[in-house]
Amino acid sequence: MGTTPEQIDLLNVATSFCRDKSPIASVRTLLENELGYDPAVWQQIGDLGWLAIAIPEHYGGVGLGVGEIVPVMEQMGRTLFATPFLSTSMAAQAILKGGYEAQKQHLLPAIAAGQAVSMALGEHNNEWDLHAITASATRSKNGYILSGTKTLVLDLPSAAHVIVSVKRDGQSTLLVLPTADIAATAIRRERLIDETKRAYELKLDGIEVGEDAFFDPDKTADTLAHIHLVANLLGAAELCGGTQAVIDYTVEYLNTRKQFGKVIGSYQALKHPMVNAYIEYEKARSLLYAAANSFGEQGVGEIATRMAKAQADTALSFAADRSIQFHGGFGFTYDCDAQLYRRRAIFTASQYGDAAFHKAKLADLVLS
Amino acid sequence: MSAELDEYARAAEDWFANNTPAPPDFMLPLTFMEVGTDQQFDFLRHWQRAVYEAGFLGAAWPSAYGGGGLSQAHQDIATAAMRRHHGPIMLNAIGLNWTGPLLLDIGTETHKKKYIKGILSAEDIWCQGFSEPDNGSDLGNAQLRAVRDGDTYVLNGSKIWTTHGHYAKYMILLARTNPDAPNKYAGLSFILTPMKVDGIETRKIRKLTGEHGFTQTFFNDARIPADGLMGAEGDGWKVAMQTLEYERNARGGQAGGYVLSDVDPLEVLQMARDTKRGGKPIIEDPAVRAQLVEFAIEIQALNMGAQRAKIPPLVQDRPHGIPLMSKLAYTEYVRRIHEFATQLQGPKAAYYVDEPNAIDNGKWPRGYMNAFSATIGGGTSQIQRNIIGDHVLGLPKSR
Numbered sequence: 001m002g003t004t005p006e007q008i009d010l011l012n013v014a015t016s017f018c019r020d021k022s023p024i025a026s027v028r029t030l031l032e033n034e035l036g037y038d039p040a041v042w043q044q045i046g047d048l049g050w051l052a053i054a055i056p057e058h059y060g061g062v063g064l065g066v067g068e069i070v071p072v073m074e075q076m077g078r079t080l081f082a083t084p085f086l087s088t089s090m091a092a093q094a095i096l097k098g099g100y101e102a103q104k105q106h107l108l109p110a111i112a113a114g115q116a117v118s119m120a121l122g123e124h125n126n127e128w129d130l131h132a133i134t135a136s137a138t139r140s141k142n143g144y145i146l147s148g149t150k151t152l153v154l155d156l157p158s159a160a161h162v163i164v165s166v167k168r169d170g171q172s173t174l175l176v177l178p179t180a181d182i183a184a185t186a187i188r189r190e191r192l193i194d195e196t197k198r199a200y201e202l203k204l205d206g207i208e209v210g211e212d213a214f215f216d217p218d219k220t221a222d223t224l225a226h227i228h229l230v231a232n233l234l235g236a237a238e239l240c241g242g243t244q245a246v247i248d249y250t251v252e253y254l255n256t257r258k259q260f261g262k263v264i265g266s267y268q269a270l271k272h273p274m275v276n277a278y279i280e281y282e283k284a285r286s287l288l289y290a291a292a293n294s295f296g297e298q299g300v301g302e303i304a305t306r307m308a309k310a311q312a313d314t315a316l317s318f319a320a321d322r323s324i325q326f327h328g329g330f331g332f333t334y335d336c337d338a339q340l341y342r343r344r345a346i347f348t349a350s351q352y353g354d355a356a357f358h359k360a361k362l363a364d365l366v367l368s
Numbered sequence: 369m370s371a372e373l374d375e376y377a378r379a380a381e382d383w384f385a386n387n388t389p390a391p392p393d394f395m396l397p398l399t400f401m402e403v404g405t406d407q408q409f410d411f412l413r414h415w416q417r418a419v420y421e422a423g424f425l426g427a428a429w430p431s432a433y434g435g436g437g438l439s440q441a442h443q444d445i446a447t448a449a450m451r452r453h454h455g456p457i458m459l460n461a462i463g464l465n466w467t468g469p470l471l472l473d474i475g476t477e478t479h480k481k482k483y484i485k486g487i488l489s490a491e492d493i494w495c496q497g498f499s500e501p502d503n504g505s506d507l508g509n510a511q512l513r514a515v516r517d518g519d520t521y522v523l524n525g526s527k528i529w530t531t532h533g534h535y536a537k538y539m540i541l542l543a544r545t546n547p548d549a550p551n552k553y554a555g556l557s558f559i560l561t562p563m564k565v566d567g568i569e570t571r572k573i574r575k576l577t578g579e580h581g582f583t584q585t586f587f588n589d590a591r592i593p594a595d596g597l598m599g600a601e602g603d604g605w606k607v608a609m610q611t612l613e614y615e616r617n618a619r620g621g622q623a624g625g626y627v628l629s630d631v632d633p634l635e636v637l638q639m640a641r642d643t644k645r646g647g648k649p650i651i652e653d654p655a656v657r658a659q660l661v662e663f664a665i666e667i668q669a670l671n672m673g674a675q676r677a678k679i680p681p682l683v684q685d686r687p688h689g690i691p692l693m694s695k696l697a698y699t700e701y702v703r704r705i706h707e708f709a710t711q712l713q714g715p716k717a718a719y720y721v722d723e724p725n726a727i728d729n730g731k732w733p734r735g736y737m738n739a740f741s742a743t744i745g746g747g748t749s750q751i752q753r754n755i756i757g758d759h760v761l762g763l764p765k766s767r
């Protein structure tokens with residue numbers, strides 16, 4: 001395992017930026033906000049060039065890899081920072097991997113400059129397999145007419161475009177849709193366990209697209225595989241950062257709350273599980289940076305990414321679960337931050353595969 | 369890598385390829401704490417001497433005292449070659465891993481000249497006299513009495529669980545020199561003690577596996593030279609803590625090689641392929657697969673952690689976390705994977721070492737029982753959690 005100087009720079013910059021821009025008070029305020037994030041801060045993120053990190057230079061990007069997005073995503077997870085960063089980073093990777101040259105030239109420079117783009121991959125079938133698609137594109141007079149419903153589309157109203165997966169002539173394919181072409185009535189905000197996130201249901205029925213909306217059909221399989229891993233790597237980063245935060249938050253309480261005349265952190269019934277949570281966190285972070293640095297390496301990258309996501313889910317789920325318990329009655333309140341992290345763990349695990357899912361995949365990869 | 373390191377790496381690879389002994393017809397210990405018979409002892413002593421004489425042990429220690437005078441990078445290369453060829457463990461663990469680095473750091477010139485070479489060659493076996501029958505985890509409460517009398521100390525009391533006690537020529541001893549000190553820690557001193565003197569006797573203790581391995585050591589008016597004092601009188605606790613950091617790998621400077629062998633998860637995997645239940649290899653059982661994957665994730669995480677610990681920007685929040693957790697995390701992993709491998713065996717889990725029907729000659733159940741040596745010895749897992757809670761997370765002390 002190694003690290004790049006860019007990663008370290010990004011880690012340092014992201015650590016202070018996220019701490020400054022996403023204090024817990026802002027996180028709490030944004031829970032009630034329809035958009036879910038502060039557009040002014042999003043603008044600053046664009047100006048920092050974070051959306052350009054893994055976009056090649058000839059499309060206006062910085063030309064680094066997906067592994068360099070990890071420290072940024074980790075710090076966003078740590079501060080429960082809400083922005084369309086995750087969805088847009090994924091979309092950029094989808095375009096890069098699966099789009100035609102003209103589409104790349106059209107879409108990537110705008111993203112690199114800070115424009116949000118979303119991904120519509122999920123459906124009601126409740127599958128993690130990105131090929132399990134029933135939405136379709138059928139030939140019409142002027143091009144294609146879409147039908148079906150996509151779910152859990154992140155940050156849709158903020159996005160200029162959305163990348164949608166559909167079946168065309170029985171084949172899975174991706175297409176890009178300007179959100180301006182979507183009627184307001186086709187979009188419904190979904191109610192999520194993680195109130196820092198915004199996701200929407202998107203009804204495609206009746207939307208028309210031209211031939212030029214479609215990505216290269218020969219690249220669909222590779223693109224979906226890539227997106228799956230990008231989502232899980234970034235998800236692992238988000239979970240890992242969250243674990244660090246919830247451990248710090250809980251340790252702080254264990255160091256101040258007194259019962260029976262003693263600070264409760266001196267009780268081993270609390271101290272030892274806290275140490276166990278901490279060890280799981282360190283393991284998660286080691287696997288995360290190992291995955292960040294082998295991402296894209298044939299075979300190795302997939303194993304490392306799945307391990308990272310599985311461990312990060314386990315780590316945050318356990319740490320946040322214990323955090324609620326160890327705060328006692330206060331832990332049961334909306335005011336206690338433990339719930340924010342527990343909700344985050346459930347949400348991020350639910351997207352693109354939880355620990356059990358990745359372990360089953362890993363079994364096939366490493367035990368065969 | 370420099371040309372010179374390259375050359376050294378080639379030499380090490382060559383040497384271990386040609387000199388690593390074939391497994392003997394008796395079972396070798398997986399850890400230094402398991403050495404139970406003279407046969408095992410002689411075999412391992414011979415092996416350690418051979419590795420040392422070939423220049424692959426103590427490579428980074430100063431040549432003035434018998435070391436190789438090279439760099440840590442050299443030793444790491446040699447150790448890696450030893451691992452690749454599954455060489456047996458190094459025997460003289462307490463000398464190589466904690467006494468040696470301690471002497472090189474704070475010992476006198478005379479200490480270094482007298483002891484370092486014998487540690488490396490396994491000529492002089494070392495043991496550790498910390499734990500007592502009534503004071504184990506509460507090491508600071510050790511009561512063995514040392515009374516200064518001119519150039520000597522007179523020792524009375526007893527130490528227990530002394531690994532290699534009956535083989536050892538020297539002991540690192542934690543003794544109480546001042547029972548009236550303001551607190552229990554301040555009354556302790558750390559003394560290098562010869563074992564073959566009148567008044568010191570060892571009595572072997574049988575381990576849970578039925579073999580011998582450690583001793584109780586009795587001190588009855590035993591008179592030892594006072595020049596073995598490490599640091600000043602009353603500094604014993606500080607010196608003992610430094611020693612424990614070496615023991616737990618939280619501090620570097622060890623001679624090299626390894627004193628605990630790796631468990632190879634691939635062997636467990638192979639067993640899961642070879643062992644059938646209900647007519648099918650148990651590796652097809654989803655519950656077994658899930659467990660195997662969890663072990664794979666765990667060991668990968670620990671290995672990656674060891675690498676990440678060397679990259680300061682990636683451990684800046686709690687820089688001591690990974691070093692302090694490694695003993696706990698690794699020894700518990702070893703215990704659980706042996707337990708799992710034993711459970712995988714079905715009816716054959718009933719068999720033990722040397723039973724012809726046993727899987728892998730019974731090494732898994734034996735390994736499981738022996739694995740507690742490392743989850744108890746060197747500070748129990750519970751005590752490790754206290755240490756991490758207190759020193760890494762900054763929680764208040766539990767006592």
Ligand SMILES: Cc1cc2nc3c(=O)[nH]c(=O)nc-3n(C[C@H](O)[C@H](O)[C@H](O)COP(=O)(O)OP(=O)(O)OC[C@H]3O[C@@H](n4cnc5c(N)ncnc54)[C@H](O)[C@@H]3O)c2cc1C
Nearest residue numbers: 496497498499504505529530531741744745746747748750
């Ligand atoms: C194979 C082996 C080799 C050894 N070799 C040596 C050696 O060479 N030299 C030497 O000096 N010692 C040696 N030891 C001794 C070892 O260091 C002690 O056994 C260990 O420190 C525990 O002390 P104890 O046995 O007195 O157990 P105790 O301290 O009595 O512990 C009993 C139980 O209580 C728990 N416990 C105790 N205090 C606390 C606390 N504050 N919080 C939570 N739980 C607690 C312990 O974890 C343990 O589970 C060896 C031990 C083994 C098993």
